[in-house]
Amino acid sequence: MTFDPEQLGQPKQELAALLKELRKRAGLTGDRLARRCNMSQSKISRIENGKAQPSLLDLERILRAVVAPPEVIEEVIALARLANTEWQDLRSLRRRGLEKKQTELAALESSSTEFRFFLLSMITGLLSTPEYIRASLAHSPADVTKTIARKLERQEVLYDAKKRFTFILTEQAVRWPLLPPAAMAMQIDRLTSLTHLPNVKLGVIPIAGYKPMAPMDTFTVYDNTLATVENTTGVVILRDPRDIEMHLELFSTLEGYALFGAEARALLTEWAAACRS
Structure with missing residues (x-):
């Protein structure tokens, strides 16, 4: 993923949307994902709505819970880095x-x-x-x-x-x-x-x-x-x-x-x- 200063800020919403898509693709409700990740359902909701920035540990738990493939993990990590910039x-x-x-x-x-x-x-x-x-x-x-x-x-x-x-x-x-x-x-x-x-x-x-x-x-x-x-x-x-x-x-x-x-x-x-x- 390339670094474009003019687009910084967009990755926060892209990251939220991608995580939500991964959950749905895995056939999980927000509540089931929360239980798998040992998080509250409200935190999962805030992350998927772009209202909370997930930590690296949060991302690791979510990606493991939805069984994300390596190429998707790489994309999520790149988005997370830009979302924190x-x-x-x-x-x-x-x-x-x-x-x-x-x-x-x-x-x-x-x-x-x-x-x-x-x-x-x-x-x-x-x-x-x-x-x-x-x-x-x-x-x-x-x-x-x-x-x-x-x-x-x-x-x-x-x-x-x-x-x-x-x-x-x-x-x-x-x-x-x-x-x-x-x-x-x-x-x-x-x-x-x-x-x-x-x-x-x-x-x-x-x-x-x-x-x-x-x-x-x-x-x-x-x-x-x-x-x-x-x-x-x-x-x-x-x-x-x-x-x-x-x-x-x-x-x-x-x-x-x-x-x-x-x-x-x-x-x-x-x-x-x-x-x-």
């Missing part, structure tokens, strides 16, 4: 108002307790100075005043001791000259100061050295239950456990390349001094 393109986000996206992120940050950020080419808003945030939005055709304010408000979450953050930044993300040198030095100084927060683990990956794994995207994992992957044209939101596990494994590898604590502060201080010179 959402695409938010930048054009649509701009039409809605970028500040609304900030509100969504604030809600996600409020409900999550553990965060893992991998930053490939830029510094995320949670770590940015006001000047850096303004520069990152400079090419937006809309008024970004509210968006800048919301990004700055979101930074308060870093000081919530009940939450844990791990940020991994490449040297390129830290040093990309989005601002004039003096302002970039201040941005790097902010990164250095944040390494002292007890609930924030901030690491940097220097260009030097051998690193056999090459990451392709900026991504964030929230509480092992949701991952977001950013590119130039938008954001992919992943809820499938397999996709999240893949990003957790990648994050662990990248974490092994990063320098933390005093070593990270030494590099950041060196890079800030280079800007000032």
